[in-house]
Amino acid sequence: MESIDSKTVRHVALLSRLSLSDKELEAQSRQLTSILSYISKLNEINTDAVSPTSHPLTSLKNVFRKDDLKPSLSTDDALKNAPAREGDFFRVPQVIEGK
Amino acid sequence: MKELYSLSAHELQKMIAVGEVDPATLLDAIFDRIGSLDKKVRAFALADKTKANDRLKRASEKKLGRLYGIPILVKDNICVKDEATTCASKILAGFRPTYDATVIRKLEDEGAVLIGKANMDEFAFGSSCETSCYGPTRNPWDLERIPGGSSGGSVAAVAADETIAALGSDTGGSIRQPASLCGVVGLKPTYGRVSRYGLIAFASSLDQIGPITKDVRDAALILNVIAGYDEMDSTSVDVPVPDYTKSLTNDVKGLRIGVPKEYFIKGLDKDIENSVKKAIDVFKKLGAKVSEVSLPHTEYAVSTYYIIAPAEASSNLARFDGVGYGFRAKESADLIDMYLKTRSEGFGDEAKRRILLGTYCLSSGYYDAYYLKALKVRTKIKEDFDKAFKDCDCIVTPTSPTAAFKIGERMDDPLSMYLSDVYTIPANMAGIPAISVPCGFTANGLPIGLQILAKAFDEGAIFRAAYAFEQNTDFHLRKPKL
Structure with a gap:
């Protein structure tokens, strides 16, 4: 585990769909470095023979409901909170090039 | 006679049942209190009296439920149909859910009256309620200080008598740490005990909704209502819900209480250490069997x-x-x-x-x-608890290493903020229940909390210990001067 430079933070920001100002980039890099250096404490523990725990309910297996027909959200309700709507669709800026 | 807003849910419930208190009068008293205090405390993201009156009317038209007429505030990350639900973030500006969270449906089925949405750290990311897009909530015991977080608004409102009870959510201590800093009761139930359907997700393997109340009995009453399996949450667990008030026996004779040595370390405030040690003495006097346990991966x-x-x-x-x-x-x-x-x-x-x-x-x-x-380390932390609970029924610790700090004090140093959850995080990692109850005050007059943890789905043991402690002390009865 190492510190995190601003180039890496910029890359991670793009993966996260965030754009950071130069000031934000500097502050986030500095703070993330200090957090990661604290976190590196975990290397003190040998976990070679340990299995991971992703959630506390160790006995839980896949949960399926019965495939019964039930009412679901109407199109109007699903679109009610959309910042932009066109007909029965969410409207977004152009995705592919051309007219 | 005491002011209506200062009473607990169980006191009001009895008075409403015999016609001694009219729920409409109670609701007026609460909104008057909000009107006169919330400019200072800033616990609410939204308070709407007209809508609360409508909700009370609807509650009165049904069979009167177990929480009939009791005003309740909910954290702003819990969806309420057609009400602004923002997680105190600009990115959810204007969002109005198309459905109620399961906990909202359950509370309203029992006649509780929703009075508004509580301020919080943005998306519950924080331990001070300062990252909210609405600005910080203030600690009713000292308005220059933070109330803790992330459920800071829910907790401050309960402490300031601006609501009778509240719901919060707890991912790493977000119910218990502010409850400790504001001198009220806050319970994080077992992971899977309460449905998360309609709780806007932060960390899905850790999040849990729980009650924030003026005393232990109220926490049991509300957990009775909100707990239980929900087919809308695949991680809710189908374990029967006992009547938690049956655990309020004021008897801890023979209860085995473990004290983890790893929690009494550098960084723990002296006043807090002393209060927690005195609390442990209270349990000894009441006949509990106290012994040291070890949680080595703390x-x-x-x-x-x-x-x-x-x-x-x-x-x-x-x-x-x-x-x-x-x-x-x-x-x-x-x-x-x-x-x-x-x-x-x-x-x-x-x-x-x-x-x-x-x-x-x-x-x-x-x-x-x-x-x-x-x-993998999470597995080790969970195993620590499995092992410790072979020798004890409950574990008691401080809830927070320090009392409420000043607004702005830790904002430039995220790591110091993160360390305020050092005692509360392990319960979320293991998925076990934990409560914070008032157990003293610092020399500056700031509240101190005692954390009590138990095995998964053994909230009963927590209620048994917490209630006995509360009944034999008076810290929960003190109120901030506002």
């Missing part, structure tokens, strides 16, 4: 948490993209540009930090070193 809990929680958060918060709901930035060149601008303008600094940290820990080349490593 010192790794914060590191583990700050990998797992941001990793899950970065995934959960990917949905806020300006398409389906909430805020969208203006003037974008194309779709990617719209995502970048919307998320950069919509999220605050701490939310960005958690998203960056989580994405980094999950990214190719770092996944094994960070995320997988943390999941």
